[in-house]
Each structure stands twice: as structure tokens, then as C-alpha cells.
Amino acid sequence: MTEKDLPALSIADLQSLLRRREVSAREAIGALRERIEAVDGEIGAYLSLDIDAALKEADTANVDLPLGGVPLAIKDIINVMGQPCTCASKILRGYRAEYNATVVQRLRAAGAIPFGKTNLDEFAMGSSTENSAVKLTRNPWDLSRVPGGSSGGSAAAVAADAAFGALGSDTGGSIRQPAALSGVVGFKPTYGRVSRFGLVAFASSLDQIGPLTKTVRDSCLIMNAIAGHDPQDSTSLDEPVPDYVAKLGNDLRGVRLGVPKEYMIEGIDPQVKAAIDAAVKQMNSLGAEIVDVSLPHTDYAVAVYYILATAEASANLARFDGVRYGFRAENPRDMLDLYGHTREQGFGPEVKRRIILGTYVLSSGYYDAYYLRAQKVRELIRRDFAEAFEKVDALISPTSPVPAFKLGERTADPLQMYLADIFTIAANLAGICGISVPCGFTEVDGHRLPIGLQLLGKPLDEARILQIAHAYEQTTDWHKARPPIAATK
Ligand code: GLN
Secondary structure (H helix, E strand, O other), X not given: OOHHHHHHOOHHHHHHHHHOOXXXXXXXXXXXXXXXXXXXXXXXXXXXXXHXXXXXXXXXXXXXXXXXXXXXXXXXXXXXXXXXXXXXXXXXXXXXXXXXOHHHHHXXXXXXXXXXXXXXXXXXXXXXXXXXXXXXXXXXXXXXXXXXXXXXXXXXXXXXXXXXEEEEEEXXXXXXXXXXXXXXXXXXOOOOOXXXXXXOOOOOOOOEEEEXXXXXXXXXXXXXXXXXXXXOOOOOOOOOOOOOOOOOOOOOOOOEEEEEHHHOOOOOOHHHHHHHHHHHHHHHHOOOEEXXXXXXXXXXXXXXXXXXXXXXXXHHHHHOOOOOOOOOOOOOOOHHHHHHHHHHHHOOHHHHHHHHHHHHHHOOOOHHXXXXXXXXXXXXXXXXXXXXXXXXXXXXXXXXXXXXXXXXXXXXXXXXXXXXXXXXXXXXXXXXXXXXXXXXEEEEOOEEEEEEEEEEEOOOOHHHHHHHHHHHHHXXXXXXXXXXXXXXX
């Protein structure tokens, strides 16, 4: 193994080299820096890097800790003390985090080294990372396509071997969907499982932080570090956390997997559908029993999400007024003028659209018709899942109906973009956990584009879907494939 090969390692493999003192944390970070320099000009995954500080941390890293000496990338919506936290928005330009998010504190306590912040759709609003006010991120499998979003920088960095692993956030699919489109593993924990303290809020009743990694085992390693109760997040659950790695196994005997009939809809790319069908067969051959289930309120999920998420966003984003953080409009006449111009100039078009939609659905004349009704339908969607989980241990579906689309292809039509979230959104509305794992490729214009398989699990049943995903992964080679850019640099 030469230093050049280090960035291709999984976290688990890097960790064992570090522990055996065959590689130092400094060497790992040095190799990663070279890799980032070689590929990130084209990919555009990172918004900021703090390699010098990371190298310093590396020299005192305790490599015997669970993530000792492992450098990790962090979506630029999670506060890492001293590093920029821009949410890819002009309104937070120049802002540096004054404290660590709980997840960052916990990663550090487990020995990990957060060294860089990754690109995203502005305030995590989007499905392609094209809403970043800073730059484009390209899909490592095909540079003319999106990496998915909103955690597109994290997904692209991991896919291009420019990160060993990363954190993302998932409000309606933003970890799972970019993981699927970029060919990596993305895991969204149960709402409340991982502390949101220090995550800049988009829609507080839906947001969750989780890992993007090369393997399911790596997701478990990160979950072991970040999961668990945090008194600083009032929605954090005070429940014991299992050792997710210890629960991994290769057998699916006795597992009941549900295929929701509403998810096998028209409009799914035929190659995506074929890959999911093959994966279901494969799981069946590993011992899983396949059961048809129904989630009757699925049709309402996208509409309900875009009412509730925008309503919450309109309230959460009220704090960006030019007084406290980041960007401030120049020469205001008075206070109101300062607020107005700062927000006018500081927010991008998608964020404004959401604030306006959210303000509308919360306004006195429409509150009952939209916001309140959406809350009721949200409860029906939650019950759909509760009923399905009486029959099965996990649900299986595509993560996204289509593979990575072309840059610019969907930006003109926000509704088309919203519909890309059809399979991921309901899990956030119901608060359950979900994972996307690579399950094949489509062949488009001579490029192979990754396909993601989604597994959804009961609240707090993370260990089970991680185990199922791992058992599946162990019998396939999809996760081992690297994008062309990884081979050429
Ligand atoms: N694509 C969805 C949206 O635009 C989900 C985003 C997310 O999960 N942060 O809101």
C-alpha cells in the first residue's frame, strides 16, 4: 500500500492500519490533501478546508479510540468551532462557528478529525446541490451530472475518495438521495436519535444528522460515536444506544421485508426498477421473506412535506436579519430597511421561495386549510408505517426514481425537483430511520450511473436496517466500484 492508495480505504480499514501503527494520522491526512488537490477542482465538493489544523490534531491523535486519527468531512450546515459555517448561503458569508455541534464534539471524543466543510444546497433546500450560492458540485461518475442533494458535497467527496467518510443532514432525503446518486452509503437515523444541537435548523421536526460512507460498517462506526441522548436538544431521545458494529451479521434468515406497492410506480427509470427487483431477489435468497405491503397515504407525502418544511423554514430563517450573523446589507436607512435588504440580497431564489410558501401556509387565513391539515395527514402517513411495521421488519424501495440527472436539467422547474424526493420524504414525516446502499448501475451515454436501494426501519431500529444493508452489501460488489475520476488521478 502506497500513500497514494490511502484515500480509497474505508474508515474501518484505515483505522486498522492506524492502530497497527502502519500508517500515521498525519500520513492519512497528507494523502487525503493530495487527493483533494487532484480531484476537487473538478468535483467541487469542499467549501473550506482546515488541513493545517487537522495535521496538528493528527500528531496528538489517540489512534486507539474508535475513530482515532480518522479525518472526516462535515456538511457546511453543522457547526465546527473555528471553521466557517456558511450553509452555502451568501447570508452567512464570513461567519465562523463559535461552538461545536454535539455530533462534532462526539466525533472528536471518539478521536476523529473534522478537517473540511462540504457543499450543499443553500440551507439544505434542494436535491441537486445546484442551489448552493457558492459553487457547483459535480457527480464523480459523470461530471455533467448532479451529485444529488442537499448533502451533495459530502456524497461526492466520499464517492471520489476525497473523504473517508462525512456527515450530512436529512430533512426529506438529503443524505439518502445524494448517496444513491453518487454511489455511496447514506444513513438517516430515527428522528431524535442523533442530537441536532449545532445543526443550523431547516425544518426542526424533520431534520436529522447522519453519515455518508463507503460501506455500511463505516456508517455503524460513525453512528456508534454520534448517537445518543443530548440534554442540549429537547427532541433528543433518552434511549440506550446499541453497538451497531457488533450487531452486523451476514444472515437474513427470519427477516421480513416489505415492498410497498405504492412505491413501485410508473415513472421509475426501468433500469432502476430492474436493479431493485434484482436486489429484492438477492435478499430473498439470503433468507429474507418478501411481503407486499401498502402505504395508502403515500400520494400526499410530497405535498405535506412542502407545506410543513417550508412553514418551519420560514420561522427558522427569521433569525438571519443582518444583525447577528454573517452578511449585512450596506447603508440601511433604518432597522427595517436593514432586515429587508440583508434578506433580499443574502438569500438565494429557492430559499426565498420557501420562506414565501411557508409564510403563506402559516398566515391566518390559510393556517387551517394548509398547515393544520398537513399536520393531520402527517399523522396518517406515520400510521401507515406503524401498520406496515406490524407485518415486516423493514421496507425496501428505490431511493430515487431516477439516476443522477444533468446539471441544469431540473432547475427551471422546481416541482420536477421536488418530485425527485418521492421515496425519501415520508420517512422524515414519520420520523423513522432509513438507509441507501449501492445496488447497481444504469448505463447512460457511455457513463455508468449508480443506483441506490433504500431500506426503511422502525423508530430506533437502526441496528436492524444496518444489519440487513450490510448482509446485502457483503454479497455484492456494487460498493467496491470507484468512479472513473478515482481511477485516473
Ligand atoms: N430535497 C428536499 C428539499 O428540497 C430535502 C432536503 C433535505 O433533506 N435537506 O427540501
